[in-house]
Amino acid sequence: MWGARFSDGPxxxxxxxxKSTDFDWRLAPYDIAxxxxxxxxxxxxGLLQDTVLEQMLDGLDRLEADVASGAFVPAPSDEDVHSALxxxxxxxxxxxxxxxxxxxxxxxxQVATLFRMYLRDHARSSAQRVLEVVEALTDQAxxxxxxxxxxxxxxxxxxxxxxxxxxxxxAWALLRDVERWQDWDVRADESPxxxxxxxxxxxxxxxxxxxxxxxxxxxxHNSIDGTAARDFVAEFSFVxxxxxxxxxxxxxxxxxxxxxxxSFVTLHDAFSTGSSIMPQKKNPDVAELARGKAGRLVGDLxxxxxxxxxxPLAYNRDLQEDKEPVFDAVDTLELxxxxxxxxxxTLTFHPERxxxxxPQGFSLATxxxxxxxxxxxxxxxxxxxxxxxxxxxxxRDIELWDLSDDDLTAISEHLTPDVRTVLSVPGSLASRSGKxxxxxxxxxxxxxxxxxxxxxx
Ligand code: ARG
Numbered sequence: 001m002w003g004a005r006f007s008d009g010p011x012x013x014x015x016x017x018x019k020s021t022d023f024d025w026r027l028a029p030y031d032i033a034x035x036x037x038x039x040x041x042x043x044x045x046g047l048l049q050d051t052v053l054e055q056m057l058d059g060l061d062r063l064e065a066d067v068a069s070g071a072f073v074p075a076p077s078d079e080d081v082h083s084a085l086x087x088x089x090x091x092x093x094x095x096x097x098x099x100x101x102x103x104x105x106x107x108x109x110q111v112a113t114l115f116r117m118y119l120r121d122h123a124r125s126s127a128q129r130v131l132e133v134v135e136a137l138t139d140q141a142x143x144x145x146x147x148x149x150x151x152x153x154x155x156x157x158x159x160x161x162x163x164x165x166x167x168x169x170x171a172w173a174l175l176r177d178v179e180r181w182q183d184w185d186v187r188a189d190e191s192p193x194x195x196x197x198x199x200x201x202x203x204x205x206x207x208x209x210x211x212x213x214x215x216x217x218x219x220x221h222n223s224i225d226g227t228a229a230r231d232f233v234a235e236f237s238f239v240x241x242x243x244x245x246x247x248x249x250x251x252x253x254x255x256x257x258x259x260x261x262x263s264f265v266t267l268h269d270a271f272s273t274g275s276s277i278m279p280q281k282k283n284p285d286v287a288e289l290a291r292g293k294a295g296r297l298v299g300d301l302x303x304x305x306x307x308x309x310x311x312p313l314a315y316n317r318d319l320q321e322d323k324e325p326v327f328d329a330v331d332t333l334e335l336x337x338x339x340x341x342x343x344x345x346t347l348t349f350h351p352e353r354x355x356x357x358x359p360q361g362f363s364l365a366t367x368x369x370x371x372x373x374x375x376x377x378x379x380x381x382x383x384x385x386x387x388x389x390x391x392x393x394x395x396r397d398i399e400l401w402d403l404s405d406d407d408l409t410a411i412s413e414h415l416t417p418d419v420r421t422v423l424s425v426p427g428s429l430a431s432r433s434g435k436x437x438x439x440x441x442x443x444x445x446x447x448x449x450x451x452x453x454x455x456x457x
Pocket of ligand 1: 020080107108111315317319320
C-alpha cells in the first residue's frame with residue numbers, strides 16, 4: 001500500500017504484530033458500504049467517469065457476495081480489513097479502476113466510520129436482547145402478582161414487599177441501559193468519512209453525502225476529532241458493562257434464592273447443570289456465568305479507557321487496540337443475554353415459602369411506628385415504642401402479633417389493640433400506596449408502565 005517510499009517490505013515480525021484481520025474482518029460489510037458511498041462522491045466530484053463508477057460498484061457487489069459466501073477471505077499478507085478489501089476489489093476490476101477508490105480517503109477516516117456503523121447496529125441488537133430479559137422479568141412479575149416476600153436491606157429482613165415489585169426493580173435498571181444505548185446513538189450518529197488521514201480532503205468530496213448514504217444524520221465537524229475520537233467506543237463499552245453489571249445483580253439473587261436455605265426458587269432443568277460426582281446437585285451456572293462475565297465486561301471497558309488515556313491527536317496506531325475489547329463485550333452479551341432471559345423466564349418461584357418469610361425478622365416494626373405517627377405520636381417516640389415491642393418479642397421468642405393487649409399497653413399507652421390492623425403483611429403492603437410503593441394497586445400500574453416503556457424503546 002505504501003511501497004514506493006520503501007526499499008524493502010516489512011519484517012515478518014512487524015507484519016505479524018501489525019495484522020488485525022483476525023479480529024477486524026467482521027467490519028468487512030461496513031467497509032464495502034463505505035466504499036460504495038465513497039465511490040459515489042468521487043463520481044459526483046467529477047473524479048470518476050460514469051463507466052468507471054459502474055465498474056467499481058459492480059466490483060464491490062461481487063466482492064460483497066464473495067465475502068458473504070466465504071469465497072473471499074483475508075490473505076496472510078493483508079494487514080487489515082481495509083487493505084484486504086482493496087486487494088479484493090483490484091482483483092475483480094483491475095488496478096486501473098480499483099486503484100482509484102483510495103483517492104481522498106484514508107484508513108483513518110474509514111475505520112472510524114465503519115466502527116461507528118458496526119456499533120450502532122450492535123447497540124440495537126444488544127438492546128433488543130436486554131429487552132428480552134426485561135420481558136422475562138415482567139412476565140414473572142405478572143404471573144406472581146400479589147405474592148409477598150421479605151424485602152431486604154443489608155441482606156437482612158427489612159419490610160415486606162411484593163415479589164413483582166422486586167422483579168420490576170431489576171426491569172427498570174435494565175430499561176435505563178437500553179435508554180443509554182439510545183442516548184449514545186445520538187452522539188455516535190456522526191460520520192468521520194471525509195476527514196482523510198486527519199486534515200480533510202482537498203478533492204472537493206462531500207462528507208455530508210457520504211454520511212447520508214451510510215445512515216448518519218451528519219458528518220464530523222472536525223476532521224482531527226473525526227479520526228482520533230474513540231469516546232464513542234468507551235461509552236458503548238460502559239453501557240455494555242453496566243448492562244452486564246445490572247444482570248449480575250439479578251444473578252447473585254438467583255444464586256442465593258436457589259439455595260436450600262432460601263428455597264425461593266427452583267431452576268429449570270434446561271437452565272441448570274449437574275455435578276459429575278454429586279448426583280443430587282443442581283447448579284445455577286447461568287447465573288454464575290452472568291456474574292463472572294460482568295467482570296469480563298468491566299475489564300473490556302477498562303481496556304478501552306486505558307488505550308485512550310493520554311493518547312495525543314490525531315490517529316495513532318494504538319487505536320487499533322480499540323476493537324477487541326468492545327467486540328468481546330458485544331459477543332459476550334450476545335451469548336449471555338438469551339441464556340439469562342431463558343433462566344429468568346423458567347424460574348419456578350415458591351410463593352408459600354416467600355409469603356411465610358415475609359413477616360419474619362420483625363419486618364412489620366416500621367408499620368407499628370408509622371401507625372403510631374398516624375395516631376399523632378412523634379416519629380422519634382414511635383420508633384422507640386416499636387423498638388421496645390421488638391425487644392419484648394425477642395426476649396420471649398414470639399412475633400409482634402403475639403403481643404397481648406396488656407403487653408401492648410405496658411409498652412406504651414399509645415398502643416391500642418387497633419395497631420393489629422397493620423400487623424399483617426397484606427395490611428403493610430396496602431399501606432405503601434404512594435407512587436412507586438409496593439401496594440398491589442401501585443405495582444399493577446407499574447407493571448403496565450414497564451410494558452409500555454419497553455414497547456416504546
Ligand atoms: N487497522 C487500523 C486500525 O484499526 C487502521 C489502519 C490505520 N493505519 C495507519 N497506519 N494509519 O486502527
